[in-house]
Amino acid sequence: MDLSSPIICLLLHSLVFVSLFYCNNSLETRNPLVNQTFQSEDELLKLKETIAIRLKKLNKPAVKTIQSPDGDIIDCVLTHQQPAFDHPLLKGQKPMDPPEMPKGNNRINNFSESIQLWSLSGESCPNGTIPIRRITEQDLLRANSDSRFGKKLPVGSNDRQYALQFVEDGEFYGAQATMNVWNPQGESKSVFSLAQMWVHPNFYGDRRTRFFIYWTADAYQHGCYNLKCPGFVQTNKAIALGAAISPVSTYNGNQFEISLFVWKDVKTGNWWLRYGDKDLGYWPSSLFTNLKNAAARVHWGGEIFNEQYEQASSTQMGSGHFPEEGYKKASYFNHIYVIDSKRVWVQPPKLKNYADSPNCYNVKGGVDSSWGTYFYYGGPGKNKNCP
Known part of the structure; x- marks a missing residue:
């Protein structure tokens, strides 16, 4: 991987995608291997052997295994044996x-938090x-493709829509926000909806809301989700x-909400991620x-990602309702802060709105004494004003 021009999009359009979630993919796939009629049992056996070898390499030895109610298997892996330390630089x-x-106003809301x-x-x-x-x-x-597993593939400029706020032309050493958690509905199995401090998934195989991260060092040409390839060093035992x-x-x-923080440690230069009160x-x-x-x-x-970008998608962004509906009805981000050049948390200056299809998905923000800097965002997608 070329490390010469990093981008992490995790709140920082130069750092990492800490992203939340909303994946609308099914167990079905267009992978030709799935529906291929094999010429012989030997070919099928060879494929299974190849996959088994790859899985043994990808999955680290577990000290303890936990079966999740949703079917996921969680392996408890020794911290020094995690994938990050397979990276030649680590x-x-x-x-x-x-x-x-x-220091700064990086408090966490008293709302019920998702786990x-x-x-x-x-x-x-x-x-x-x-x-x-x-x-x-x-x-x-x-x-x-086995070689592309866990990595973000290049995408076209017309296959996604955004409703967001951003700050630019600054010197930022961190960012934070609290967001409410929804489970948007998608019109098909090949679309997804995200709320992010920045991201996107294509390999979970269900419609559950998930928390994941993504990082890239070459302007999104290549990159990696979660711990699928060496890079991010996890230190917490409570979040998978x-x-x-x-x-x-x-x-x-x-x-229900989660709060996310990303900041740069001035001593080491490392970029840290916090989920609620957990580093x-x-x-x-x-x-x-x-x-x-x-x-x-x-x-x-x-x-929103939509492969059929020639026409509007009926995939929901966030709650599936427009910002004007407000609290308990629309999705939101609040307590939005950045770390400035003095290395303190401040409300971001000159936040800008961006919605490339405001009749489909839109954004509307403000500042108040309770939520600080905030905005509502989202929408239903296809409707009478968004054909």
Whole structure:
């Protein structure tokens, strides 16, 4: 992977995609291997052997295994044996302790917070381990190619729509936001809907809302989700990247949120990720070049991917309702902050709105004493004004 021009989009359009979620893919796939009629039993056997060898390499030895109610298998892997340390720049290293977060108004709301399905029953990984969602044969088949598994493929400029706010032309050393969690509906099995501090999935095989991250070092030409390839160093045993989230918000009902933070440690140059009050881990500074300094741009908002971009999609973004409907009805981000050049959390200056199809999906924001900087976003997609 070319590390010369990093982009992480995780709140920072130069850092990592910490993204939330909303995946609308099914177990079906266009992978020719799935529906192929094999000429002989030997060919089928060879394929199975190839997949078995690949899975053995991808899945690290587990100290403990946990069966999630949604069918996922969570492996508790020793922290020093996690995939990150297979990276040639990280070999021989051990996870670092979390640094102190920069000072500022980075408080977490008192709303009900969503947690992950695999831990609902009280299950947890032992100290000294991290939870990793096990990769399965179906995961590899959905990737269309073994070599592309866990990596984001290049996409066209017309196959996605956005409703977001952003700040640019600055010097940012971190970003944060709280967002309510929904489970949008998609019109087909080949679309997905995201809320992100920035991301996107194509390999989970179900319609559950999930939390995952993505990072790239070459302007999105190549990149990697979660721990599918070496890079992100996880330090927390409570959150499994890529695992399903529960509960989710309901229209005019209970709202459930998560808070995400990304910031640069001035001592090491590493970019840290926090989920609520839990430090999840970091992207080592050695992975990047430009991000050894600051990020110049930060995005928050929603994204829809639609392969049939010639016509509007009826896939929901967020709750599936427009920003004008407001609290308990529309999706939102609030308590939006960035870390400025003085290394303190501040409300971002000159936030800009962007919606490429406002009659399909839109964004509307403001500032108040309770939520600080906030915005509502989303929409139903195809409607009488969005044909």
